Amino acid sequence: MYVYDEIDQRLVDERVRQFRGQTERFLAGQLSEEEFRALRLRNGLYIQRYAPMLRIAIPYGLLSTRQLRKLADIARRYDRSYGHFSTRQNLQLNWPKLEQVPEILAELATVQMHAIQTSGNSFRNVTTDHFAGVARDEIVDSYVWCEIIRQWSTFHPEFSYLPRKFKIALNGGRADRAAVAVHDIGLHAVRDDRGEIGFRVLVGGGLGRTPVIGVCIREFLPWQHLLSYLEAILRVYNRYGRRDNIHKARIKILVKERGADKFRDEVEAEWAHLKDGPATLIHEEIERVAARFTRPKYEPLADIDLRTVNVPGFANWLKRNVQPHKVPGYAAVTLSLKKTGVPPGDVTSDQMDAIAGLADRYSFGELRVSHEQNLVLADVRQADLVAVWREARALGLATPNLGLLTNIISCPGGDFCALANAKSIPVAEAIQRRFDDLDYLHDIGELDLNISGCMNACGHHHVGHIGILGVDKNGEEWYQIEIGGNQGEIRPGLKAALGKVIGPSFARAEVPEVIERLIDCYLARRDSEAERFIDVVNRIGIAPFKEYVYGNADQRSARRRAEHAALA
Amino acid sequence: MATLIKGRRVVAQSTPPSPEEGEVLRLEPTDDPAAVAGRLARVARVEVHFPKFGDGRGFSIGRLLRERYGYKGELRAVGHITRDHLFFLESCGFDAFELRAGEDPHAALAAFDDFSESYQASPQRPLPLFRRRPA
Numbered sequence: 001m002y003v004y005d006e007i008d009q010r011l012v013d014e015r016v017r018q019f020r021g022q023t024e025r026f027l028a029g030q031l032s033e034e035e036f037r038a039l040r041l042r043n044g045l046y047i048q049r050y051a052p053m054l055r056i057a058i059p060y061g062l063l064s065t066r067q068l069r070k071l072a073d074i075a076r077r078y079d080r081s082y083g084h085f086s087t088r089q090n091l092q093l094n095w096p097k098l099e100q101v102p103e104i105l106a107e108l109a110t111v112q113m114h115a116i117q118t119s120g121n122s123f124r125n126v127t128t129d130h131f132a133g134v135a136r137d138e139i140v141d142s143y144v145w146c147e148i149i150r151q152w153s154t155f156h157p158e159f160s161y162l163p164r165k166f167k168i169a170l171n172g173g174r175a176d177r178a179a180v181a182v183h184d185i186g187l188h189a190v191r192d193d194r195g196e197i198g199f200r201v202l203v204g205g206g207l208g209r210t211p212v213i214g215v216c217i218r219e220f221l222p223w224q225h226l227l228s229y230l231e232a233i234l235r236v237y238n239r240y241g242r243r244d245n246i247h248k249a250r251i252k253i254l255v256k257e258r259g260a261d262k263f264r265d266e267v268e269a270e271w272a273h274l275k276d277g278p279a280t281l282i283h284e285e286i287e288r289v290a291a292r293f294t295r296p297k298y299e300p301l302a303d304i305d306l307r308t309v310n311v312p313g314f315a316n317w318l319k320r321n322v323q324p325h326k327v328p329g330y331a332a333v334t335l336s337l338k339k340t341g342v343p344p345g346d347v348t349s350d351q352m353d354a355i356a357g358l359a360d361r362y363s364f365g366e367l368r369v370s371h372e373q374n375l376v377l378a379d380v381r382q383a384d385l386v387a388v389w390r391e392a393r394a395l396g397l398a399t400p401n402l403g404l405l406t407n408i409i410s411c412p413g414g415d416f417c418a419l420a421n422a423k424s425i426p427v428a429e430a431i432q433r434r435f436d437d438l439d440y441l442h443d444i445g446e447l448d449l450n451i452s453g454c455m456n457a458c459g460h461h462h463v464g465h466i467g468i469l470g471v472d473k474n475g476e477e478w479y480q481i482e483i484g485g486n487q488g489e490i491r492p493g494l495k496a497a498l499g500k501v502i503g504p505s506f507a508r509a510e511v512p513e514v515i516e517r518l519i520d521c522y523l524a525r526r527d528s529e530a531e532r533f534i535d536v537v538n539r540i541g542i543a544p545f546k547e548y549v550y551g552n553a554d555q556r557s558a559r560r561r562a563e564h565a566a567l568a
Numbered sequence: 569m570a571t572l573i574k575g576r577r578v579v580a581q582s583t584p585p586s587p588e589e590g591e592v593l594r595l596e597p598t599d600d601p602a603a604v605a606g607r608l609a610r611v612a613r614v615e616v617h618f619p620k621f622g623d624g625r626g627f628s629i630g631r632l633l634r635e636r637y638g639y640k641g642e643l644r645a646v647g648h649i650t651r652d653h654l655f656f657l658e659s660c661g662f663d664a665f666e667l668r669a670g671e672d673p674h675a676a677l678a679a680f681d682d683f684s685e686s687y688q689a690s691p692q693r694p695l696p697l698f699r700r701r702p703a
Binding site for chain 1: 682686688694
C-alpha cells in the first residue's frame, strides 16, 4: 500500500469539505441540476435507476484489510450490506442516500480512501496488472508509476473539465494483464538496451459504442518525461477533443479523425514546449513514492510441490486460481467472485470482513481487485495454500474457474444501471448454470466470456473471446453475440483484438444454448486441447461458428431430433 | 448582472478600459492563443470565454497565455463561472473572474482556499509538489 503523507491526507480531507459544501448548495437550490451533476460525478456519485450509486476509488486495485473492513462497515451502515467490485478495480455501492454521501466520504478519508474522479469528464482511476509486484515476468513495479500518475492526475487544474472521461492503464510485466490497448492511454513499461526504464505509449484505445484498439505513438518514452508527455497528450485532447456530441468526445475519436500520424505530430509539437519543464520526474520522487509503499516481509522459503497433495478439489483450484510468485515459497491466490448464483463482482459485508481476516492471516494484510472482478491475495506462503483454499471454499470464494468460461466479467446491467438496455446478471447466471460441470469446463479450457448490458461496454464484451451485448429491440431485451475478442497480449503473439458479431441477436432464454453451440463448434474443430477457443476462432474465422449457431432450419430441427433421441 | 472578483476581492463591475489602456481581447474556446501572441503586450486585458459549466478548453488557453506566450496582464475568465471553478482557474493563471448570475461573490471567495496544496505546478506554486516535498 502507498501510505499517505500529511499532504495527501489533507487534500482528501479538503475534498470532503468541498463536496459537503457543494451538496449543501445543491440541496439549498444554489446549484443547478446540471452544475451539481458535473460536481457529484467527479466525486463518484451517480443517480441510478432506483437510487444513487457511489463509486469508491481503489487506486490501481490495491487495498489494505483496514480499508476493506471500512468498506464492509460503510456498506452495512449506509447501504444494503454488500458492494460490487467493478472492471475498473473500484467498488460500487448501489443504495446510498445522496444526503449521506459527504458523510461516507468523510469515513473513507479516515482510511486514506476517497471517491475522487471515479466518474465525470476527468481522469479516472489508473488501473494496472493485479499481479504487479509479484509476477515473475515483471519489468517494473507498476504500483510506483501508477501512484505517480494518480497524484499528477488528481485535481489537475488544466484537465478537470475534459471533453469526456479519461482512463489510463499501465502494465509493468511482459504479459499485458492490464488490457492497456483498450484505454485512452495505455502504457507498457519497457527497458532499453542500457536497462533504463521507459514506456511504450498507446493512445485512443477504448471500448464503448465505438471500440478501438489503441495505436502506439511512441515506442520508448524515458521515465523522466512520463508526466510532461501525458500533459502534452492531454492538452491536445482538451483543446481539440469534440464537445458537441457526447458519443464522439473520447480521445479515440480525435485520434481517428486526425489520423494517428497527425495526432502524434501535434503531441510531439506540444511536448517540445513542455519537455524538461517542471513536470520532469526526478529519481528522488520515484524513490520517495516507492519507499511509502508497505512491502511484505517475505521469509526465506523454498518452492514446494503441491501437486501431490491428495485432497479432492484442491488440485483444480491450485491449477486455476493460484499463480506463481517471484519470491520462492510464495504464490498469488485469486478469490473468485464468480460463484454461480451471485452477481459477478458482488461481495457482502460479512464476506469482506472474512476476506480481510484471510488477508491478515495469510497475505500481509493486503489484497488486490482485478479488472476481471475477482480479489487477489498476492503473497500467500505455498505451505498455507491448502488452509487458504479450505477457508475460501467455506466462504464461497474458491470456485476454480479462473480463466474459464464461468469466470464471467459482467456489468451490473439492467437490474441496477439506468443506461442498460438489458439485464446482464441473469444471463451470466444462466450460462454458469449451463456450464456447471467442472470437468467439462476444464476440458473447454481457457475462455473469457464478457457481458455488457448496453453498448457502453462496462462488461468489456468487445474483448471477450465470447462477448455478449444486451440490445433493445422495441422495448424488449435481446442479446448480440461476438466472438474473437481478446483483452491483451497475456501470452506472446495473441494481440488485443475486438470481437466480431456472429449474426442477428437472440432472446435471453436462447443465450446459454447459443454459447453451447459455439463451444460445440470449438470442440469439434480444435486441433488439440492446447488450442484454445480464441486460437480456433483466429485460425478458422467466425463463419464455421456462425454456421454452427444459426445453420438452417432443417439442420436445427435435425439437431434437436438427434438430441431427443440421445436423451431417450 | 454578473459580479467580478479580481485579485481575490469582490470589485464593482468594471467599465470598459479607456483607449490608452489598450483593447480587450476576447478568446473563445476554439481560438488559438498563438494567433494573438504578438498583440498581448498591448492589450488592457484578455477575456477567456467559458460557454458552459463543463467546458474546460479555457483552462488550457489560460496556461498557454501565461506560460508559453508570457502574458502578464489581467486574465479574466468570463461565462459560466461558479465558485467551483475558481481554484483551478487561478492555478491556470487567471486572476479575474466574472461569476455567472446568481452566484454570491463574497461566499465564492472561500473557494480559493478549497485546497491548501496541489500536486501540480501553478503560478502560485511554480514547482509541482514532488519537487518541493520533504523526503
